[in-house]
Amino acid sequence: MSPTESPSRASTPGSTPLLEVRGLAKSFGDHEVLRSIDFTLDTGKVLVLIGPSGSGKTTVLRSLNGLEQPDAGTVSVAGGEVAIDFAGPVSAATRLALRDRSAMVFQHYNLFPHLTVLQNVTEGPIVVQKRARADAEAEAMALLERVGLADKRDAFPFELSGGQQQRVGIVRAVALRPQLLLFDEPTSSLDPELVGEVLTVMKELAEEGWTMVVVTHELVFAREVADEVLFLDGGVIVERGAPERLFTAPTQERTKQFLNRLLFPF
Amino acid sequence: MSPTESPSRASTPGSTPLLEVRGLAKSFGDHEVLRSIDFTLDTGKVLVLIGPSGSGKTTVLRSLNGLEQPDAGTVSVAGGEVAIDFAGPVSAATRLALRDRSAMVFQHYNLFPHLTVLQNVTEGPIVVQKRARADAEAEAMALLERVGLADKRDAFPFELSGGQQQRVGIVRAVALRPQLLLFDEPTSSLDPELVGEVLTVMKELAEEGWTMVVVTHELVFAREVADEVLFLDGGVIVERGAPERLFTAPTQERTKQFLNRLLFPF
Amino acid sequence: MDWELFWVSLWPIVRGGLVGTIPLSIASFAIGLVIALLVALARISGIRVLSGIARFYVSVIRGTPLLVQLFVIFYWLPSLGLLIDPWPSAVIAFSLNVGGYAAEVIRAAILSVPKGQWEAGHTIGMSRTTTLRRIILPQAARVSVPPLSNTFISLVKDTSLASLILVTELFREAQKIAAFSQEFVMIYMEAALVYWVFSLVLSTAQSRIEKRLDRYVAH
Amino acid sequence: MDWELFWVSLWPIVRGGLVGTIPLSIASFAIGLVIALLVALARISGIRVLSGIARFYVSVIRGTPLLVQLFVIFYWLPSLGLLIDPWPSAVIAFSLNVGGYAAEVIRAAILSVPKGQWEAGHTIGMSRTTTLRRIILPQAARVSVPPLSNTFISLVKDTSLASLILVTELFREAQKIAAFSQEFVMIYMEAALVYWVFSLVLSTAQSRIEKRLDRYVAH
Amino acid sequence: SDAPDAGAEASDGLTLAEVQESGELVVGTEGTYRPFSYHEGGSGALTGYDIEVVTAVAEKLGVEVTFEETQWDAIFAGLQSGRFDIIANQVSINDEREAAYTMSDPYTVSPGVLIVADSNTEIASFDDLSGFSSAQSLTSNWYEVAVGYGATVEAVEGWAQAAELLTQGRVDATVNDELTFLDFEKTEGDTGLKIVDETDDASLNAFALPKGSDDLAAAINEALAELRADGTLAAISESYFGSDVSE
């Protein structure tokens, strides 16, 4: 999380995008959840997904982390270092390779309740990435320090507030040093006064140059941090653009409606 | 919910307040959660409680519904028709009388999952208040109609969205024709786009003249609907006033800090 | 394998099940559930004496062999002047046994209903008892079907012990046939087969009930 | 009540428990748990053949009397040329039995761990197996202690059937004394008392373990 | 307890040579059937009439004797599966058993007796038994006797339960071995029970061997004859029953 160490793996030569998604489609039974999702994301950029409930935002994110298997489309990371065509069968090894590049922060944190804060963070580095324990713990502590949770290293998740749990969730993802950080409504199960502490951490990550895809309804955050915003509805990208433009002058009627409902709830 | 039928029981002679709370105090073990809470509420008025997490808002509300037993203080409803002094033992009958006057809408809806929407609403009127089934069902349907859920009468709660569930939760409370409606963060487990539909219903209730106590972080709603706002912190009322005044010119430093955190999260 | 013996033995064994095992199981289970509910309520009542008694009862029932429970009721109570016929004795013993085991299941099921459901009941003006009856128990019922059906399937096989106190049932019939034919192993396996078929029927019934009770939860 | 007989009988009965019942229960339970875990994993594997076999196994074990399972292993397998000594036979039979019952418990416990825990394991790069081992099972363990300790307490009493296949244990000792003294009711009650004491010890152990495993959940 | 290795060839029956080669005769017995097979003092050494007889027989055959104890339910299954070489547990000779096993010559001859409570005046003989209830162990041939006289049979596990049921007045009668009753009387003193009739035909009780063990049975019969001739059987019998019941 300090600029020197973290998004190092992500520094591919400037021209090719870090992430390239083409024609992603997914149905659950009869229900077409994603139709044809295309986007690219350059290293160090922040992409925000907004859209009504059920529009497919989570499904997009989960596809990028190999938690969901789209029916068609391609995902290419780091100029093809990991390239998946979902039209064919995807091997477990490929799925693991994809997960290796990305890490998810969940809406409900999904911390491991039986592990302490420090163990939650070091589980991936030590068990999966086989890094030395001392090494992994030192780095984890540095990250926890940065988000103000160093003194909670031996606490169990149930002893933390929601905002603290979510900060641990973020540190757990960052500690894996992925090329891509995925956030699925990371503040929406938090008490309103705790939202700020998590958004602050996320903003700092963005400023440090991490590449991020964020699903959120925090329009203020999106305006300040996002490089591009995609508005999804019914499984398609209805509109895309820089946040300043999209939030103030949406070209599509549906986007306008949605933003209105968020900004003026009643 | 139509003005003719509902807050009828609430129409006590104008002068005495509907609700009078004096010196409410409550500890859990060593932890003093409420210190000395005083307020009154006139018939047809809306009181909003705000304050940081753990400040005691829910505890106040639960005390008014007999779900929590304060250690000291008095609550008097309708000019003493129900009068409780918590310093002494409170009989089950008194607690039931208090519940008879008030009804709660919960943050997590707490609908009865094994009953249909209509049954959820009529359970209280039929089983507790011994009203005729046909009568109770007719009134329930009228209320469901008003919140746009008449067609869901036979659905089970799991088949509804959060916003729909919360609207049923409100109707369930209103169908009891209580003198006092209590809302504990009724929109905070809802998707942002669904918040509006619930707030709209609440606003209509306020306009119809229901007496309400609402815990919420929706400042826009509070500004528009509340007659008075109490800011709680550490179990005491730090500041109180009309929303226009309190939100724009708080006199207390703590109030200012809290509002700042809500309005400008990061 | 003596198939002729197998076939002539089948009906007596099944009949033993139909006139002994099944009615005994059903009667004991029904009464046992009532006991279990009362014991579970006693345990969560918060009244110390009551919950102490309930706890002791459960501990004794689960801690001692069913066979001895049967013997105490049938052979020992008469020494206190209480002479109970075989069938009633069996029903009493098995009911008490089910009561002890199922009490824990029901208690856990009641505790598994979220606290918010109690509060929702209270807020619409219900007393503790009404909330329990109309709100909590219907939801607890759903959770307790699988473990209770385990208890029932165990009971079906346990009723074979009733033969020790002069009740004729499935296994006793098998023992009789085995004693005369000297084909112990085969006849016992045949009895096991019949038990197995009974238990398959029960499992099917269980799934049916579960489906019915599950209609109000998301999948 | 013949107190002299009571006191002289106590040690032989307790000794039967210590050399027979307890070691047999512990060995069978330990092996049974391993079987149960494998069967539970087979059932949730999603591989149709595997889960079919597991389902059949559980159905047979739970659907047939334990007595017959013992008979089949000890008295029937020899007719297929497989002659197993009494102790190993008993351990096999009881382990398989525990395996069937506990499999369902473990399966339910695994399924009770929220799906989000699997996904959290996956997102930090763990394979299915690693997630299961490091994330899911430790959490499932906590949920399964109470039902598994039920299984264990039942097993302790069920081991009395081992005397049918020549294993000496607590209840067999009681039967010997009862046969000699003709005081079967009293002696059986004495045996029940000893079982009860054993089960109290087990319950205490259970609470200890539960407390330990509960340290990471809110109360 | 070692399982006998003789069992592997059990299906074809046992020969003397096989037993002598293994050096031991594995005997299945209940250990809970007083005074034939029981534990001294309840948890002492295995003893009893059948135990002593079969031990003497084994001595004649020149082999050690090993006892395996189990319940009636399992005792024949044990013989059939080769767990034991022989059953010594007052097995009465009847047609089914002769068809299923090789039976030795009898070493116990005892009449069956009809036992009722002292207060019972209605049942004076087997002919009165019809319509009354009788407690019987399923595994003895007295079961068939009771059925033959028209009694309603209640199945019990053994003598102790039958006696208890009679005393409690829950059954009207029981048919059993005279020897069992005499032993019971000897230990209990006043039993509150009485013998009212005796069968014409005595029951003949013998050792059961796996089917086809004619060679071994012949050797055992020879041993029994020798023990009879030298008075050993009579002496054992006297010590348990005060009379010679071996023929």
Ligand SMILES: Nc1ncnc2c1ncn2[C@@H]1O[C@H](COP(=O)(O)OP(=O)(O)OP(=O)(O)O)[C@@H](O)[C@H]1O
């Ligand atoms: N496993 C599943 N099986 C069936 N339908 C599913 C599944 N997962 C998601 N869906 C459906 O796919 C649609 C899109 O879901 P998704 O979670 O991606 O939406 P979302 O935009 O993240 O919504 P939200 O804002 O509510 O999180 C929804 O209609 C949802 O019901």
Ligand SMILES: Nc1ncnc2c1ncn2[C@@H]1O[C@H](COP(=O)(O)OP(=O)(O)OP(=O)(O)O)[C@@H](O)[C@H]1O
């Ligand atoms: N049953 C209880 N036992 C112990 N402590 C409790 C209990 N209920 C509430 N508390 C404590 O009382 C304090 C006030 O709780 P309360 O729920 O009233 O706060 P709140 O203002 O509603 O907070 P939030 O915004 O998080 O809902 C908190 O510190 C809480 O931990």
Ligand SMILES: [Mg+2]
């Ligand atoms: Mg989503």
Ligand SMILES: [Mg+2]
């Ligand atoms: Mg609250």
